[in-house]
Amino acid sequence: MKKYTVKEKRAIRQGLLFISPWLAGVIGFTLIPLLLAFGISLTDYNFLTKPRFVGLENYITMFAKDPLIWKSLGITFLYAIISVPLQLVFGFLLANLLNQKLKGIVAFRTLFYAPCLVAVVSSTLLWKQMLETEFGIINYLLGLIGIGKVSWLGQTGTIIASVVFISLWQSGKMIIINLSGLQAIPTAYYEAADLDGCSRWRQVFYITLPMMSPTIFMNLLIGLIGAFKTFTQIKILTDGGPSNASLVYMLYIYKTAFTNYKLGYANAMSILLFVIVGILTVFVFRTSNKWVHYGSE
Amino acid sequence: MNKKSMYGRTARKIGCYAALLILAVIFMFPLYWFFLNSFKSYEQLFQFPPKFWVWPFRLVNYLEAYMYPAFDFGQMMKNSAIITITSVIGAVLSSSVVAFGFSRIRWRGRDQVFVLVILTMIIPTEIVLTPLYLIYSKLGLLNTWFPVIAPFFFAKPFYTFMLRQSMMGIPVEMDESAIVDGCNVWQRFTHIILPQVKPTVLAVVIMAMQDQWNNYLEPLIFINSNSKQTISVGLTFFSGMNATEWNLVFAGAVMVALPILIIFVFFQKYFIQGVVVSGVKG
Numbered sequence: 289m290k291k292y293t294v295k296e297k298r299a300i301r302q303g304l305l306f307i308s309p310w311l312a313g314v315i316g317f318t319l320i321p322l323l324l325a326f327g328i329s330l331t332d333y334n335f336l337t338k339p340r341f342v343g344l345e346n347y348i349t350m351f352a353k354d355p356l357i358w359k360s361l362g363i364t365f366l367y368a369i370i371s372v373p374l375q376l377v378f379g380f381l382l383a384n385l386l387n388q389k390l391k392g393i394v395a396f397r398t399l400f401y402a403p404c405l406v407a408v409v410s411s412t413l414l415w416k417q418m419l420e421t422e423f424g425i426i427n428y429l430l431g432l433i434g435i436g437k438v439s440w441l442g443q444t445g446t447i448i449a450s451v452v453f454i455s456l457w458q459s460g461k462m463i464i465i466n467l468s469g470l471q472a473i474p475t476a477y478y479e480a481a482d483l484d485g486c487s488r489w490r491q492v493f494y495i496t497l498p499m500m501s502p503t504i505f506m507n508l509l510i511g512l513i514g515a516f517k518t519f520t521q522i523k524i525l526t527d528g529g530p531s532n533a534s535l536v537y538m539l540y541i542y543k544t545a546f547t548n549y550k551l552g553y554a555n556a557m558s559i560l561l562f563v564i565v566g567i568l569t570v571f572v573f574r575t576s577n578k579w580v581h582y583g584s585e
Numbered sequence: 586m587n588k589k590s591m592y593g594r595t596a597r598k599i600g601c602y603a604a605l606l607i608l609a610v611i612f613m614f615p616l617y618w619f620f621l622n623s624f625k626s627y628e629q630l631f632q633f634p635p636k637f638w639v640w641p642f643r644l645v646n647y648l649e650a651y652m653y654p655a656f657d658f659g660q661m662m663k664n665s666a667i668i669t670i671t672s673v674i675g676a677v678l679s680s681s682v683v684a685f686g687f688s689r690i691r692w693r694g695r696d697q698v699f700v701l702v703i704l705t706m707i708i709p710t711e712i713v714l715t716p717l718y719l720i721y722s723k724l725g726l727l728n729t730w731f732p733v734i735a736p737f738f739f740a741k742p743f744y745t746f747m748l749r750q751s752m753m754g755i756p757v758e759m760d761e762s763a764i765v766d767g768c769n770v771w772q773r774f775t776h777i778i779l780p781q782v783k784p785t786v787l788a789v790v791i792m793a794m795q796d797q798w799n800n801y802l803e804p805l806i807f808i809n810s811n812s813k814q815t816i817s818v819g820l821t822f823f824s825g826m827n828a829t830e831w832n833l834v835f836a837g838a839v840m841v842a843l844p845i846l847i848i849f850v851f852f853q854k855y856f857i858q859g860v861v862v863s864g865v866k867g
Contacts, residue, residue, distance in 0.1 A: 292693070299692040302770055306686025307698070309679040313739025314705055321713035321720065328716060382608070388601050396605050398853045400612055405845045406619065407799035407817050410838035414619050417831060423631040425618060457615060461792075464857065509707055517709040520801050524821065538711055545715045546806065558712045569707055 322562070329556035334549040346556035356532065356540065357557070361564075363444060364537040368515035371452045375511045376504060378456055383466030384496070397467070404460030412524040415454050416441070419525075441526050447534040451521050462507055469503030470496070501580040509572060516565055537561060619842075622835040623647070630831050646836035653823065653833060661816040662840070668730050668815060669797045675738035676793035677786060683740040684748035685774045689760060699749070706742035714806060721807060732807040733800065733815070737793060744789045751785040752778055787855045791848070798845055816841050 292300070304311070329346055333339035350357050386397050403411065418425045419440040427437045440446045473496065481491050497504075519538040522528065528535040528543070541561070545554035622630060624642035651658045687699050721727050755778060763777045779786070804815040811819075820841060823834045849856065 296693065299690060300694075303686050303690045303692030303695055306690060306774075307683050307740075309738070310683040310702065310740035310742075310745060313679075313736065314701075317710070317717070317736055317739065318705060318708060318713060321716035324716035324719065325713055328719070385601060385604055385608075388598075390598060390601060390605075394854065394857070396609065397857050398850075399609055401853075401857070402846070402849070403612060403616060405795060405849050406616070406842045407801070407820070407838070409799070409801050409817050409820050410619070410842060411615075413820065413834055413838060414615060414622070417622065417630065417835075418615065418618060420631075423633045423635065425635045428633065428635050457612065467857075513707050513709055517711045519711065541711075541715075545718075551715055551719075554715050558715065561709070562712050565707070565709060565712075569704075 325555045325558050325562075328552055329559050331552045333551040335551060336549075339552065342552065346553050349553065350556055350560065356535065357560075359532065360535045360537045360540040363448070363533075363535060364516060364518070366444070367448050367451065367518060367536065368512060370448060371455060371515050372508065372511045374452060374456065375459060375462060376507055379459055379462040379466050379507060380500070380504065383463050383470055384492075386463065386467055387470045397464075400463055401460035404458040406458070408458070408520045409524060411454060411458060412521045415450065416525055419450055442530060442533075444533045447522075447526055450525065451518065454521055462511070465507060466500070466503060469500050473499045498581045502582060505572075505576055505580045509569065512568060512572065513565055516561065516568075619835065620839060622832070623839040625832060625835075627830065627832045630835075643832065646832045647840065650823070650833040650836040650840065653830075653837075656811045656814070656819055656822050658816070658819065658837065658840075660812060661814055661819040664730075664813060665798055665815040665817065665841075666844075668734055669794055671730075672734050672737035672797040673790055673793045675734065676741060676744055677789055679738050679740040680744035680789060681748050681779060681782075681786065682774070683745045684752055685778060687745070687749045688752035689755075689773070689778055690770070702742050702745060706746065710736070711802070714802070718806060727807060728809050728813060730808070730813065733797075733803045737797065741793075744793060747789060748782060748785055751782045755781050784855055787852060791852060791856050794848070795845055798841075 328339065330341060330343060331339035332342045332345075382400065386393060386400065390396075406414075419427075421427060421437055421439045421442070424440075426440065430436075430438065438446060440450050477495050477499070478491060481495060486494070517538050518536050519542065522534050522536050522539050523542070526534045528539050537557075538561075541554050541557045544550050544557060621637075621639065623646055624644070625636070625639050625646075626643045629636055629639055629643075687695060687702070717732065718727070721732050726732060759777055759781070760773055763773045768776065799817055800815070801817050804818045808814050808818070811822075816837075820834065820837050823830045823837060
């Protein structure tokens with residue numbers, strides 16, 4: 289191993305000093321709680337009495353005796369599979385539209401960002417009222433074009449569709465991230481392509497998409513993990529109902545911990561979520577070298 | 586430039602405007618509905634067919650929401666404001682310091698450690714909520730603002746990431762000349778680098794403000810007394826014993842949304858520029 293020079297050592301010390309807030313945060317707010325979560329997951333614990341060690345019992349219950357786990361995981365996967373691609377495509381297309389050199393484009397950017405300034409609680413309450421079966425504006429508007437009343441919050445499929453729509457409406461952050469990715473592409477590339485007589489569509493496929501792939505990759509990861517921790521919207525729209533038709537995984541964890549006070553079990557569920565997210569992340573990273581192009585770096 | 590491509594260009598522009606306008610109407614309509622609902626009476630909210638305009642406005646909704654007997658609206662607004670301001674200060678201080686350490690100091694292993702920052706961005710904090718709950722209850726910090734504010738003081742990954750990206754774009758010569766002038770590392774941070782990334786700092790201010798002001802899950806779990814609760818949780822308290830008082834919900838929600846909307850309108854130019862300049866990418 290190479291010996292460090294005095295200068296190098298000083299640089300490392302300085303560097304670590306500057307990043308120490310992050311380091312402390314990761315240890316205090318992620319690492320220690322994660323270890324603790326694993327510890328609690330091996331116990332039976334209800335806040336009041338002392339935790340009782342039960343080994344892997346919670347995990348066995350989870351895999352063998354609790355159909356709700358699979359149901360809620362199924363709903364969550366379904367939501368992820370529907371929402372993530374839609375978010376990516378929509379975010380990409382809209383950002384491209386907002387990246388055009390047009391008069392008033394800044395006003396449009398502000399406008400499309402605005403919905404995400406409204407608290408998720410408020411926006412969800414708003415949509416809950418708009419989606420109301422009998423009096424809601426959505427069903428009224430659909431009625432105008434001859435579509436009968438839909439019970440939006442009545443079954444899994446339409447609840448997922450509603451949440452997808454709300455999150456698309458509030459995807460301002462993703463649009464902005466895409467926009468910044470687009471703006472980082474040197475215009476010289478497009479000018480060269482223009483000179484070569486390359487059509488717009490080909491430019492999208494041969495310049496924009498490859499140059500945007502690191503941004504899309506980031507959005508894919510953030511979107512995927514976001515989908516797995518969906519909570520607030522469902523909690524407010526349906527609270528998991530009717531009869532667990534929209535019980536997403538995070539809400540099930542919340543209810544297990546804070547309604548039923550089964551902490552050991554809730555933590556075993558959290559660990560499972562951690563493992564699932566971990567596997568997905570590794571999987572996405574593995575495939576990424578096939579389609580994500582990093583520049584000269 | 587020949588005539589044909591001129592026409593093509595105009596047609597494209599018209600197409601873009603048309604798409605933007607249609608989408609804008611779809612995006613703005615719920616916001617319009619949001620504001621309009623806050624001026625409707627309870628009966629008007631559930632009238633069918635729905636009313637696209639009401640007059641006179643039922644402004645008393647706002648007063649009734651503010652004076653709602655079940656909880657102290659003003660107190661919760663104040664709680665949210667204090668929590669948000671503190672968190673924004675913490676977010677800017679901690680993430681800019683950490684971003685500096687990841688961009689302007691060359692040290693071995695720096696970029697490998699930075700990959701970890703991106704990874705922690707991916708770990709859902711929701712996973713550790715119950716263990717954190719236990720830790721806070723042991724430390725006697727439940728039902729205080731500490732659990733809600735604290736994470737903002739430890740360089741949240743996304744803000745750090747944005748600031749780091751924009752600090753990376755500053756030419757090295759700026760540090761070098763500062764070193765020649767006898768600046769120490771801290772002065773380089775406060776006097777040279779930080780002023781260069783002002784737009785991104787502003788973007789972080791707005792994002793942190795928005796994230797904390799609208800935060801729901803953490804106050805819901807860690808705070809359990811109404812006198813300390815934040816207004817984003819408070820909004821769900823308009824559901825009384827019998828039914829949700831929807832007209833008050835909307836008046837309350839508008840009051841909660843307004844501060845952020847106003848600040849955003851003031852700073853939007855810098856905000857969108859700031860994020861765009863920082864070039865958020867992997």
